[in-house]
Amino acid sequence: MAVLIENIHVDGVPALEVSQVGAAPHLPVVILVHGWTGHKEDMLFLAYFLTVNGFFTVSIDAVGHGERAREEDWTFEALLNLIQQTGEDVNRVIAHYEGDPRVDVQRVGLSGISMGGVITYEYLTREDKRIRAAVPMIGTPDFTSLVSGSNAEDIIKMLGLDPNNMMNVTALEAVKSMQPMQKMERMVTVPLLMLNGVDDPLIQLEGVRNFYRQIKPLYAQPEDVQFIEYPGVGHYTPYPMQLEALHWFQRYL
Secondary structure, eight states: OOEEEEEEEETTEEEEEEEETTOOSSEEEEEEEOOTTOOGGGGHHHHHHHHTTTOEEEEEOOTBSGGGBOSSOOOHHHHHHHHHHHHHHHHHHHHHTTTOTTEEEEEEEEEEETHHHHHHHHHHTOTTOOOSEEEEESOOSOTTHHHHSTTHHHHHHHTTOOHHHHSSHHHHHHHHTTOGGGGHHHHTTSOEEEEEETTOSSSOHHHHHHHHHHHGGGSSSGGGEEEEEETTOOSSOOHHHHHHHHHHHHHHO
16 A cells, blocks of 8 residues: 655644555554654654554654754753653644544554653653653653763763753753653553663663653553663664554554
8 A cells, every 4th residue: 555755734843744545544643753953754764664554653843853943053941942842742733633534633652762752751741641652762761861860961962062051950950840750640641662772872771760660560550661671772773663662552552
């Protein structure tokens, strides 16, 4: 069956809509979010993979990226805003498809890689979330590790930010206020699959492990939250990781 890729704008959000030509109506939807300095096209392989397996897929440009890339230098405040505002965009995308016979907005999944994974974790802490399953990949729910961990300076430089303006008490407090670890009770209504590489140089895996240990007992059904580690995998998403994401969405959407 042919796959159709359309470049659209959803209430101001640049997006790629990936669907099968002649597909059955009322399909479950998966929204995808790319990584830092990336764009919606980066997610096309996963979008295609999900689409040919029965999903309607939408890949969006995060705030300040892709078609809405920033021309000015990034600041710490802008980075935090991008995470929160892109979460708001997820709800705007879902609202756009209400009444669309192609999809079922009661069956929506969210997945992101790297920064997109961080956005996925932040979205799960929202009280107005509208998804039924989430798969953050090569991201972390331990936001403070990004600005205070052993490799925080490397991460900040990679982001193109000034370490002197971020690695301070004010920055740490701002990140703590968004920390998913403090908002787990809001997250446990959504089945969550966490996927990370063991040899990822950017993500402190112990923070992800600690989060998983703490959140798992909070789920009414323990199988609704899973964490899979991939030995030998760095900061990328190999096919087996994407296959697990597909299986998760097939199970819960």
